Amino acid sequence: MPRGGKRGHKGRGKQFSNPEEIDRQMKAQKELEENPNAEKETSDNSDEESSSDDESDSRKRSGVEGLIEIENPNRVSQKSKKVAEVDVTAPRELSRREREEIEKQKSKERYMKLHLEGKTEQARADLARLAIIKKQREDAAKKRDDLKKDKDDDTKAKR
Template sequence: MPVGGGGTKGRKKFTQKGGNRHFNNEEEILRQQDEIKKQREAEENESSEDEATGASSAPKAPKKGASSDESDSSDDSDDEKPIKGVRGLVGQVANPNRVVQKNKKLKDLTFDTPAPTAAAAATGGAPVAPQALNRKEREALEAERKKAEYLKRHARGETEEAQSDMARLAIIRKQREEAAKKREDEKKAKEAKDAVKK
Protein backbone atom coordinates (compact mmCIF):
# COMPACT_ATOMS: atom_id res chain seq x y z
CA MET A 1 0.00 0.00 0.00
CA PRO A 2 1.53 3.38 -0.99
CA VAL A 3 2.51 5.87 1.67
CA GLY A 4 -0.03 8.42 0.47
CA GLY A 5 -3.00 6.15 1.01
CA GLY A 6 -4.98 3.46 -0.78
CA GLY A 7 -5.43 2.89 -4.54
CA THR A 8 -3.76 5.58 -6.59
CA LYS A 9 -5.84 5.02 -9.77
CA GLY A 10 -4.58 7.73 -12.08
CA ARG A 11 -3.23 10.06 -9.42
CA LYS A 12 0.34 10.83 -8.58
CA LYS A 13 2.17 8.21 -6.59
CA PHE A 14 2.15 9.64 -3.08
CA THR A 15 -0.44 12.38 -3.20
CA GLN A 16 -3.95 11.38 -2.42
CA LYS A 17 -6.26 14.28 -1.89
CA GLY A 18 -6.73 14.87 1.80
CA GLY A 19 -4.42 12.00 2.71
CA ASN A 20 -1.80 12.14 5.41
CA ARG A 21 1.71 13.13 4.45
CA HIS A 22 4.77 11.26 5.69
CA PHE A 23 7.73 13.35 6.81
CA ASN A 24 11.08 12.07 8.03
CA ASN A 25 12.01 12.91 11.56
CA GLU A 26 15.00 15.23 11.90
CA GLU A 27 16.49 13.10 14.66
CA GLU A 28 16.30 10.02 12.44
CA ILE A 29 18.09 11.81 9.59
CA LEU A 30 20.87 13.01 11.92
CA ARG A 31 21.26 9.48 13.31
CA GLN A 32 21.62 8.04 9.78
CA GLN A 33 24.24 10.67 8.89
CA ASP A 34 26.22 9.81 12.03
CA GLU A 35 26.15 6.11 11.10
CA ILE A 36 27.44 6.88 7.60
CA LYS A 37 30.28 9.00 9.04
CA LYS A 38 31.26 6.20 11.43
CA GLN A 39 31.28 3.66 8.58
CA ARG A 40 33.50 5.93 6.47
CA GLU A 41 35.94 6.44 9.32
CA ALA A 42 36.05 2.70 9.96
CA GLU A 43 36.73 2.00 6.27
CA GLU A 44 39.47 4.64 6.17
CA ASN A 45 41.10 3.11 9.23
CA GLU A 46 40.93 -0.37 7.70
CA SER A 47 42.37 0.84 4.40
CA SER A 48 45.23 2.67 6.12
CA GLU A 49 46.02 -0.49 8.13
CA ASP A 50 45.92 -2.61 4.97
CA GLU A 51 48.23 -0.21 3.14
CA ALA A 52 50.65 -0.28 6.05
CA THR A 53 50.79 -4.10 6.07
CA GLY A 54 50.66 -4.44 2.27
CA ALA A 55 48.46 -7.53 2.56
CA SER A 56 45.56 -6.09 0.61
CA SER A 57 45.45 -7.82 -2.77
CA ALA A 58 41.71 -7.67 -3.30
CA PRO A 59 39.53 -4.66 -2.47
CA LYS A 60 36.81 -5.20 0.05
CA ALA A 61 33.24 -4.76 -1.08
CA PRO A 62 31.86 -1.37 -0.04
CA LYS A 63 29.58 -1.56 2.93
CA LYS A 64 25.93 -0.63 2.73
CA GLY A 65 25.55 3.13 2.77
CA ALA A 66 29.06 3.85 1.47
CA SER A 67 29.35 6.63 -1.06
CA SER A 68 30.13 6.07 -4.73
CA ASP A 69 33.41 8.00 -4.35
CA GLU A 70 34.77 5.32 -2.04
CA SER A 71 33.76 2.50 -4.35
CA ASP A 72 35.49 4.32 -7.23
CA SER A 73 38.68 4.72 -5.22
CA SER A 74 38.68 1.01 -4.36
CA ASP A 75 38.24 0.17 -8.05
CA ASP A 76 41.19 2.40 -8.95
CA SER A 77 43.47 0.68 -6.48
CA ASP A 78 43.05 -2.73 -8.14
CA ASP A 79 43.45 -2.62 -11.92
CA GLU A 80 44.62 -6.23 -12.29
CA LYS A 81 41.22 -7.81 -11.80
CA PRO A 82 39.16 -7.96 -15.03
CA ILE A 83 35.68 -6.49 -14.95
CA LYS A 84 32.99 -9.10 -15.36
CA GLY A 85 29.78 -8.82 -17.32
CA VAL A 86 28.76 -6.32 -19.96
CA ARG A 87 30.82 -3.48 -18.46
CA GLY A 88 33.98 -5.40 -19.29
CA LEU A 89 32.98 -5.86 -22.92
CA VAL A 90 32.08 -2.23 -23.57
CA GLY A 91 35.69 -1.12 -23.98
CA GLN A 92 36.74 -4.19 -25.97
CA VAL A 93 34.05 -4.52 -28.64
CA ALA A 94 34.15 -1.99 -31.45
CA ASN A 95 30.97 -0.99 -33.25
CA PRO A 96 31.54 -1.67 -36.96
CA ASN A 97 28.91 0.93 -37.93
CA ARG A 98 30.58 3.72 -35.98
CA VAL A 99 33.13 5.64 -38.01
CA VAL A 100 35.77 7.22 -35.84
CA GLN A 101 37.45 10.21 -37.40
CA LYS A 102 41.08 10.33 -36.45
CA ASN A 103 42.67 13.69 -35.83
CA LYS A 104 44.96 14.57 -38.69
CA LYS A 105 48.13 16.56 -38.27
CA LEU A 106 48.65 19.57 -40.48
CA LYS A 107 52.02 18.34 -41.72
CA ASP A 108 50.45 15.06 -42.90
CA LEU A 109 47.79 16.77 -45.02
CA THR A 110 48.56 17.26 -48.70
CA PHE A 111 47.06 20.06 -50.71
CA ASP A 112 46.88 19.27 -54.40
CA THR A 113 46.50 22.31 -56.63
CA PRO A 114 45.15 21.38 -60.05
CA ALA A 115 46.48 22.88 -63.25
CA PRO A 116 44.56 25.92 -64.53
CA THR A 117 41.60 24.92 -66.64
CA ALA A 118 40.88 26.38 -70.06
CA ALA A 119 37.84 28.25 -68.72
CA ALA A 120 39.84 29.80 -65.89
CA ALA A 121 42.68 30.73 -68.24
CA ALA A 122 40.23 32.31 -70.72
CA THR A 123 38.63 34.48 -68.04
CA GLY A 124 41.99 35.36 -66.57
CA GLY A 125 40.89 34.14 -63.15
CA ALA A 126 42.80 32.00 -60.76
CA PRO A 127 42.33 28.25 -61.02
CA VAL A 128 39.52 27.04 -58.84
CA ALA A 129 39.69 23.56 -57.36
CA PRO A 130 36.55 21.56 -58.07
CA GLN A 131 34.80 20.96 -54.80
CA ALA A 132 32.55 18.07 -53.98
CA LEU A 133 29.34 19.75 -52.89
CA ASN A 134 26.70 18.04 -50.84
CA ARG A 135 23.14 17.72 -52.08
CA LYS A 136 21.81 20.81 -50.27
CA GLU A 137 24.58 23.02 -51.63
CA ARG A 138 24.10 21.70 -55.16
CA GLU A 139 20.35 22.31 -54.98
CA ALA A 140 20.88 25.82 -53.61
CA LEU A 141 23.32 26.67 -56.42
CA GLU A 142 20.99 25.21 -59.03
CA ALA A 143 18.03 27.19 -57.65
CA GLU A 144 20.11 30.37 -57.66
CA ARG A 145 21.18 29.75 -61.26
CA LYS A 146 17.59 29.11 -62.35
CA LYS A 147 16.38 32.26 -60.61
CA ALA A 148 19.06 34.40 -62.30
CA GLU A 149 18.22 32.87 -65.70
CA TYR A 150 14.50 33.51 -65.13
CA LEU A 151 15.11 37.15 -64.19
CA LYS A 152 17.18 37.67 -67.36
CA ARG A 153 14.45 36.14 -69.52
CA HIS A 154 11.83 38.19 -67.68
CA ALA A 155 13.77 41.40 -68.36
CA ARG A 156 13.90 40.52 -72.07
CA GLY A 157 10.15 39.78 -72.03
CA GLU A 158 10.45 36.12 -72.94
CA THR A 159 8.54 34.64 -70.01
CA GLU A 160 4.78 34.17 -69.88
CA GLU A 161 4.55 36.36 -66.81
CA ALA A 162 6.46 39.18 -68.55
CA GLN A 163 4.23 38.90 -71.63
CA SER A 164 1.06 39.06 -69.53
CA ASP A 165 2.49 42.06 -67.63
CA MET A 166 3.27 43.83 -70.91
CA ALA A 167 -0.23 43.13 -72.24
CA ARG A 168 -1.79 44.47 -69.03
CA LEU A 169 0.42 47.56 -69.15
CA ALA A 170 -0.53 48.14 -72.81
CA ILE A 171 -4.22 48.01 -71.89
CA ILE A 172 -3.69 50.44 -69.01
CA ARG A 173 -1.67 52.80 -71.23
CA LYS A 174 -4.44 52.71 -73.85
CA GLN A 175 -7.10 53.47 -71.21
CA ARG A 176 -5.06 56.41 -69.88
CA GLU A 177 -4.57 57.80 -73.38
CA GLU A 178 -8.31 57.55 -74.03
CA ALA A 179 -9.05 59.25 -70.70
CA ALA A 180 -6.55 62.03 -71.46
CA LYS A 181 -8.07 62.51 -74.94
CA LYS A 182 -11.56 62.63 -73.42
CA ARG A 183 -10.48 65.26 -70.85
CA GLU A 184 -8.87 67.31 -73.62
CA ASP A 185 -12.07 67.17 -75.69
CA GLU A 186 -14.18 68.19 -72.67
CA LYS A 187 -11.81 71.07 -71.95
CA LYS A 188 -12.05 72.30 -75.56
CA ALA A 189 -15.84 71.99 -75.49
CA LYS A 190 -16.00 73.96 -72.24
CA GLU A 191 -13.74 76.70 -73.65
CA ALA A 192 -15.89 76.91 -76.78
CA LYS A 193 -19.02 77.14 -74.64
CA ASP A 194 -17.47 79.91 -72.51
CA ALA A 195 -16.39 81.80 -75.65
CA VAL A 196 -19.96 81.69 -77.02
CA LYS A 197 -21.41 83.07 -73.77
CA LYS A 198 -19.08 86.09 -73.79
Protein backbone atom coordinates in the same frame (compact mmCIF):
# COMPACT_ATOMS: atom_id res chain seq x y z
CA MET B 1 14.57 -16.51 1.65
CA PRO B 2 14.63 -17.62 -2.00
CA ARG B 3 16.72 -15.79 -4.56
CA GLY B 4 13.82 -13.88 -6.15
CA GLY B 5 12.16 -12.77 -2.92
CA LYS B 6 8.66 -13.96 -1.97
CA ARG B 7 7.62 -14.67 -5.55
CA GLY B 8 10.49 -16.97 -6.31
CA HIS B 9 13.18 -16.84 -8.98
CA LYS B 10 12.10 -16.74 -12.61
CA GLY B 11 14.42 -17.30 -15.52
CA ARG B 12 18.04 -18.27 -15.67
CA GLY B 13 21.05 -16.46 -14.39
CA LYS B 14 22.79 -14.33 -16.98
CA GLN B 15 25.99 -15.66 -18.47
CA PHE B 16 28.50 -13.27 -19.94
CA SER B 17 31.11 -14.18 -22.53
CA ASN B 18 34.75 -13.59 -21.89
CA PRO B 19 36.00 -10.54 -23.90
CA GLU B 20 39.11 -12.41 -25.06
CA GLU B 21 36.91 -15.23 -26.35
CA ILE B 22 34.73 -12.75 -28.27
CA ASP B 23 37.81 -11.14 -29.84
CA ARG B 24 39.18 -14.56 -30.81
CA GLN B 25 35.87 -15.50 -32.45
CA MET B 26 35.68 -12.21 -34.33
CA LYS B 27 39.25 -12.61 -35.65
CA ALA B 28 38.52 -16.18 -36.76
CA GLN B 29 35.32 -15.06 -38.49
CA LYS B 30 37.16 -12.25 -40.32
CA GLU B 31 39.87 -14.64 -41.44
CA LEU B 32 37.27 -17.03 -42.79
CA GLU B 33 35.60 -14.20 -44.70
CA GLU B 34 38.90 -12.99 -46.14
CA ASN B 35 40.34 -16.45 -46.88
CA PRO B 36 37.53 -18.98 -47.29
CA ASN B 37 40.04 -21.62 -48.45
CA ALA B 38 42.21 -21.34 -45.33
CA GLU B 39 42.43 -24.48 -43.21
CA LYS B 40 41.85 -24.71 -39.50
CA GLU B 41 45.49 -25.64 -38.81
CA THR B 42 46.67 -22.18 -39.82
CA SER B 43 43.98 -20.52 -37.71
CA ASP B 44 45.02 -22.57 -34.64
CA ASN B 45 48.59 -21.34 -34.98
CA SER B 46 47.46 -17.77 -35.49
CA ASP B 47 45.23 -17.93 -32.40
CA GLU B 48 48.28 -18.10 -30.18
CA GLU B 49 49.85 -15.12 -31.91
CA SER B 50 46.61 -13.15 -32.18
CA SER B 51 45.89 -13.48 -28.45
CA SER B 52 48.84 -11.17 -27.75
CA ASP B 53 47.58 -8.82 -30.51
CA ASP B 54 44.10 -8.86 -28.97
CA GLU B 55 45.47 -7.76 -25.64
CA SER B 56 47.31 -4.82 -27.18
CA ASP B 57 44.17 -3.86 -29.18
CA SER B 58 41.99 -3.99 -26.08
CA ARG B 59 44.44 -1.72 -24.24
CA LYS B 60 44.21 0.88 -26.97
CA ARG B 61 40.41 0.96 -26.89
CA SER B 62 38.51 2.39 -23.98
CA GLY B 63 35.16 1.50 -22.46
CA VAL B 64 32.83 -0.81 -24.34
CA GLU B 65 34.89 -0.62 -27.54
CA GLY B 66 37.43 -2.93 -25.94
CA LEU B 67 34.77 -5.57 -25.37
CA ILE B 68 32.69 -5.25 -28.53
CA GLU B 69 33.98 -4.74 -32.03
CA ILE B 70 31.59 -2.36 -33.73
CA GLU B 71 30.99 -2.74 -37.46
CA ASN B 72 28.56 0.06 -38.13
CA PRO B 73 28.70 1.24 -41.77
CA ASN B 74 27.13 4.56 -40.78
CA ARG B 75 29.78 5.30 -38.21
CA VAL B 76 32.48 7.61 -39.51
CA SER B 77 35.84 7.37 -37.87
CA GLN B 78 37.58 10.67 -37.27
CA LYS B 79 40.71 10.74 -39.37
CA SER B 80 43.07 13.51 -38.46
CA LYS B 81 45.28 14.88 -41.21
CA LYS B 82 48.57 16.64 -40.86
CA VAL B 83 48.75 20.21 -42.07
CA ALA B 84 51.26 19.19 -44.74
CA GLU B 85 48.84 16.56 -46.11
CA VAL B 86 45.90 18.94 -46.49
CA ASP B 87 45.53 20.14 -50.08
CA VAL B 88 44.22 23.70 -50.01
CA THR B 89 44.03 24.03 -53.80
CA ALA B 90 41.75 21.00 -54.20
CA PRO B 91 38.09 21.90 -54.74
CA ARG B 92 35.95 21.30 -51.70
CA GLU B 93 32.85 19.13 -52.15
CA LEU B 94 29.66 21.04 -51.49
CA SER B 95 26.99 19.75 -49.20
CA ARG B 96 23.53 18.96 -50.53
CA ARG B 97 22.08 22.16 -49.09
CA GLU B 98 24.82 24.29 -50.60
CA ARG B 99 24.35 22.65 -54.02
CA GLU B 100 20.58 23.17 -53.85
CA GLU B 101 21.06 26.81 -52.84
CA ILE B 102 23.41 27.46 -55.77
CA GLU B 103 21.02 25.75 -58.21
CA LYS B 104 18.15 27.83 -56.82
CA GLN B 105 20.09 31.07 -57.35
CA LYS B 106 21.10 30.09 -60.88
CA SER B 107 17.53 29.18 -61.85
CA LYS B 108 16.27 32.47 -60.41
CA GLU B 109 18.88 34.40 -62.43
CA ARG B 110 17.93 32.49 -65.61
CA TYR B 111 14.25 33.24 -65.02
CA MET B 112 14.91 36.94 -64.42
CA LYS B 113 16.98 37.15 -67.63
CA LEU B 114 14.18 35.55 -69.65
CA HIS B 115 11.62 37.72 -67.88
CA LEU B 116 13.46 40.90 -68.82
CA GLU B 117 13.64 39.72 -72.41
CA GLY B 118 9.88 39.12 -72.35
CA LYS B 119 10.10 35.40 -73.04
CA THR B 120 8.35 34.08 -69.96
CA GLU B 121 4.62 33.67 -69.72
CA GLN B 122 4.40 36.05 -66.77
CA ALA B 123 6.35 38.70 -68.69
CA ARG B 124 3.98 38.37 -71.67
CA ALA B 125 0.99 38.74 -69.37
CA ASP B 126 2.56 41.81 -67.73
CA LEU B 127 3.31 43.42 -71.10
CA ALA B 128 -0.25 42.79 -72.31
CA ARG B 129 -1.65 44.29 -69.10
CA LEU B 130 0.64 47.31 -69.48
CA ALA B 131 -0.48 47.80 -73.08
CA ILE B 132 -4.14 47.76 -71.99
CA ILE B 133 -3.48 50.27 -69.21
CA LYS B 134 -1.53 52.52 -71.59
CA LYS B 135 -4.41 52.52 -74.07
CA GLN B 136 -6.94 53.28 -71.32
CA ARG B 137 -4.84 56.22 -70.12
CA GLU B 138 -4.49 57.57 -73.66
CA ASP B 139 -8.27 57.34 -74.14
CA ALA B 140 -8.85 59.07 -70.81
CA ALA B 141 -6.38 61.83 -71.75
CA LYS B 142 -8.18 62.36 -75.11
CA LYS B 143 -11.55 62.62 -73.33
CA ARG B 144 -10.15 65.20 -70.91
CA ASP B 145 -8.71 67.20 -73.78
CA ASP B 146 -12.06 67.04 -75.64
CA LEU B 147 -13.97 68.13 -72.53
CA LYS B 148 -11.53 70.96 -71.95
CA LYS B 149 -11.91 72.15 -75.54
CA ASP B 150 -15.70 71.97 -75.27
CA LYS B 151 -15.62 74.02 -72.06
CA ASP B 152 -13.33 76.58 -73.68
CA ASP B 153 -15.62 76.78 -76.71
CA ASP B 154 -18.66 77.24 -74.46
CA THR B 155 -17.01 80.00 -72.45
CA LYS B 156 -15.94 81.77 -75.67
CA ALA B 157 -19.43 81.52 -77.08
CA LYS B 158 -21.00 83.05 -73.97
CA ARG B 159 -18.80 86.09 -74.16
